[in-house]
Amino acid sequence: MxxxxxxxxxxxxxxxxxxxxxxxxxxxxxxxxxxxxxxxxxxxxxxxxxxxxxxxxxxxxxxxxxxxxxxxxxxxxxxxxxxxxxxxxxxxxxxxxxxxxxxxxxxxxxxxxxxxxxxxxxxxxxxxxxxxxxxxxxxxxxxxxxxxxxxxxxxxxxxxxxxxxxxxxxxxxxxxxxxxxxxxxxxxxxxxxxxxxxxxxxxxxxxxxxxxxxxxxxxxxxxxxxxxxxxxxxxxxxxxxxxxxxxxxRPWDYRVSLYTWTKSVASGAMFFISLMVLLGTLPIESILAQWVAPLVAGFFLAATGGLLIWDLKHPARFYLIFTRPQWKSWLTRGAFIIAAYGALLLLWLLASLAGGYGFQKFLSWLILPASLMTSVYTAFLFAQSKARDLWQNPLLPFHLGLQALLAGASIMGLLGAFANPSYQAASLWTIAISALIHLLITWGELALPHVTAHASLAAKHLTQGVFRKFFWAGMLIGGVLPVLLIILFSNPFGLILASIASLFGLLAFEHAYVQAGQSVPLA
Known part of the structure; x- marks a missing residue:
C-alpha cells in the first residue's frame, strides 16, 4: 500500500x-x-x-x-x-x-x-x-x-x-x-x-x-x-x-485654508527668485536674492508649520510624524518635503553670509523642484481625502503650483517693485499670465458638468452658497483686478497694486475652496 x-x-x-x-x-x-x-x-x-x-x-x-x-x-x-x-x-x-x-x-x-x-x-x-x-x-x-x-x-x-x-x-x-x-x-x-x-x-x-x-x-x-x-x-x-x-x-477649519495660502507664498517666493536668477533677469548679488526672498520664504514656511501644529488636537505630539512616519500618508510626505525645503533655505542664508554666490546658483537648481513639491503636495493630500469629491481633480497639482507662482511673483513683486526694469517686467508678466490661467482653470472646473452629485453640490456651495462671497472676491480681486491694473499701470505703482490684489484674492479663494470641499454630507 x-x-x-x-x-x-x-x-x-x-x-x-x-x-x-x-x-x-x-x-x-x-x-x-x-x-x-x-x-x-x-x-x-x-x-x-x-x-x-x-x-x-x-x-x-x-x-x-x-x-x-x-x-x-x-x-x-x-x-x-x-x-x-x-x-x-x-x-x-x-x-x-x-x-x-x-x-x-x-x-x-x-x-x-x-x-x-x-x-x-x-x-x-x-x-x-x-x-x-x-x-x-x-x-x-x-x-x-x-x-x-x-x-x-x-x-x-x-x-x-x-x-x-x-x-x-x-x-x-x-x-x-x-x-x-x-x-x-x-x-x-x-x-x-x-x-x-x-x-x-x-x-x-x-x-x-x-x-x-x-x-x-x-x-x-x-x-x-x-x-x-x-x-x-x-x-x-x-x-x-x-x-x-x-x-x-468639517474636519479642517480656517487654519488649513490659511496654511494653503502661507505655503503658496513660502514656496512661490524662492521659486520665482531662483527662476529669475537662473534666467539672468535678477543678479544673484542683489539684496532681493541674497536676503529678502529667503527670509520671506522662511517666515511664511515657519507660519505654515505653526498653523499645521496649531490645527492638531494634540500639538505636543507633532514630532511623532518624524519619529514614527507612515509613508503612504501625504501628510507625512509633506512634512518631510517642507523640512527639506526649509533646510535648503537655511543653506542659502548661510551662503549669503559667506558670499557663496556660486554655491547659491547650484542651490537654485535644487530649490526649484523642492519649492514646487512644497506647493503641490497638498493636491495629493487632498486626493487622499476620498470623501471630498470636489478635491478629486487631476488638475489640482498644476493649479496649486500655478497659485504658488502667482503668490511668489506677487510677494516678490511687491517687495522688489523698484528693482531693475527687466525684473519689473518679468514680475508684471508673471502675475498677469498666472492670474489669467488661474481664472481659466477655475472657470473650466466649475462650468463643466461634475462627475458626481457630491462634487456638483460642493461646487454649488462654492459659487452660490455660504462661501460665495469669498469665492467671488477671490476671482475678482485675485484674478480680474490684477490683470486690469497691469494693463492700466505698467509701472512700479501698478506692480504694487496688482501684487496686493493677487495676494488677498488668493487668500479668499483658498478659504472658499478648502471649506466648500468639506461642505457635502457623507452619512
Whole structure:
C-alpha cells in the first residue's frame, strides 16, 4: 500500500464583517445607547446611530432606518491617510485605532467617505466603531449585537461558509455604502432603502426641524447636516424627508485654508527668485536674492508649520510624524518635503553670509523642484481625502503650483517693485499670465458638468452658497483686478497694486475652496 502525503491545509485568519438587516430593525436606538455605555462615548459624538428617512405621501408613508457606523473597509482610506499609524488594520480585517499615538490631525476624518470618524472631546483623539475588538478578542460579541432586540445586527467570519453572515452575503441581495469609492466595505445591508443609503437622496427638513430635535446646518460654523437642501437640485425626491440624523463637523477649519495660502507664498517666493536668477533677469548679488526672498520664504514656511501644529488636537505630539512616519500618508510626505525645503533655505542664508554666490546658483537648481513639491503636495493630500469629491481633480497639482507662482511673483513683486526694469517686467508678466490661467482653470472646473452629485453640490456651495462671497472676491480681486491694473499701470505703482490684489484674492479663494470641499454630507 502506498501512502499519500497530504499537504497541510492553510486556515486563513478570520475576516470579521457585519450584516445589518434593515428589514428587522425597529429603530429603537438600543445599539447607540449600548455603544455609548460600553465604550464611554461622551455626549455630542457617536460611534453608531440610526438614521431615519420618511418616504411617500400621506397616508401612504413609510419610515426607513439605517444603522450608521464605520464600514470596516478592506481598503480603508483612513489607514492610508493617518501619518502616524494611529489608525491601523488588524490581521482579522478590523480597522482599529490607538489613542495614545493619535496627533489629532483629522486626516482620517477627511478621508472617510462615510463620516464615521470623530474627535472625542474628552481626550482629543480620533475614534470610531472598532467592532468592540476588546470583546471579540475574548470571545464576546459587540455590545450592539448583544442588545439588539430584533437581531438586526449580525457579525461573523466571512471566510467561514457556515456562519450566518457568510450565508447572507452569498445568498441574499446585499448593499454597501458608496461602492464607487473602492474602499470595499465589510458592512453589508439587507433590505435597505436607497433613500437612506444615499446621503443626498432625502430632503433636509426646512429650518432644521427633525423628528426629535432642531439641528443646525450652519456651514459657516462647520456643521454639516445630511440630506439635500430643498430646491438645490432635482436629484432628490420631494417624497423623501430626513426624520432623524446626526450632523457632522468639517474636519479642517480656517487654519488649513490659511496654511494653503502661507505655503503658496513660502514656496512661490524662492521659486520665482531662483527662476529669475537662473534666467539672468535678477543678479544673484542683489539684496532681493541674497536676503529678502529667503527670509520671506522662511517666515511664511515657519507660519505654515505653526498653523499645521496649531490645527492638531494634540500639538505636543507633532514630532511623532518624524519619529514614527507612515509613508503612504501625504501628510507625512509633506512634512518631510517642507523640512527639506526649509533646510535648503537655511543653506542659502548661510551662503549669503559667506558670499557663496556660486554655491547659491547650484542651490537654485535644487530649490526649484523642492519649492514646487512644497506647493503641490497638498493636491495629493487632498486626493487622499476620498470623501471630498470636489478635491478629486487631476488638475489640482498644476493649479496649486500655478497659485504658488502667482503668490511668489506677487510677494516678490511687491517687495522688489523698484528693482531693475527687466525684473519689473518679468514680475508684471508673471502675475498677469498666472492670474489669467488661474481664472481659466477655475472657470473650466466649475462650468463643466461634475462627475458626481457630491462634487456638483460642493461646487454649488462654492459659487452660490455660504462661501460665495469669498469665492467671488477671490476671482475678482485675485484674478480680474490684477490683470486690469497691469494693463492700466505698467509701472512700479501698478506692480504694487496688482501684487496686493493677487495676494488677498488668493487668500479668499483658498478659504472658499478648502471649506466648500468639506461642505457635502457623507452619512
Amino acid at each position: 502506498q501512502l499519500i502525503e497530504l499537504e497541510p491545509q492553510f486556515n486563513p485568519p478570520p475576516q470579521w464583517i457585519k450584516v445589518l438587516d434593515q428589514s428587522r430593525c425597529i429603530g429603537c436606538h438600543a445599539c447607540t445607547v449600548a455603544c455609548k455605555s460600553e465604550n464611554e462615548v461622551p455626549l455630542g459624538v457617536t460611534r453608531t446611530y440610526v438614521k431615519q428617512v420618511e418616504t411617500g405621501v400621506f397616508p401612504d408613508t413609510r419610515r426607513h432606518f439605517q444603522i450608521t457606523r464605520c464600514n470596516q473597509c478592506a481598503n480603508p482610506p483612513c489607514v492610508t491617510a493617518c501619518p502616524v499609524t494611529a489608525m491601523y488594520q488588524r490581521e482579522d480585517g478590523i480597522v482599529d485605532f490607538d489613542k495614545d499615538v493619535c496627533i489629532g490631525c483629522k486626516a482620517c476624518i477627511a478621508a472617510c467617505p462615510y463620516d464615521a470618524i470623530f474627535i472625542n472631546p474628552a481626550d482629543n483623539s480620533a475614534e470610531k466603531c472598532n467592532f468592540c475588538a476588546h470583546k471579540l478578542d475574548v470571545g464576546l460579541e459587540p455590545a450592539c449585537v448583544t442588545v439588539c432586540p430584533a437581531e438586526a445586527i449580525l457579525i461573523g467570519d466571512l471566510n467561514d461558509p457556515t456562519t450566518k453572515v457568510a450565508q447572507y452575503v452569498g445568498r441574499e441581495s446585499v448593499n454597501v455604502r458608496r461602492p464607487e469609492k473602492n474602499t470595499r466595505p465589510k458592512m453589508y445591508y439587507v433590505g435597505i432603502d436607497q433613500a437612506t443609503l444615499d446621503p443626498l437622496a432625502a430632503q433636509t427638513p426646512e429650518g432644521g426641524l427633525f423628528q426629535w430635535s432642531e439641528q443646525s446646518n450652519d456651514l459657516e460654523t462647520g456643521k454639516v447636516a445630511s440630506g439635500m437642501p430643498a430646491g438645490w437640485t432635482k436629484n432628490n425626491s420631494a417624497a423623501s424627508l430626513l426624520a432623524y440624523d446626526v450632523n457632522h463637523k
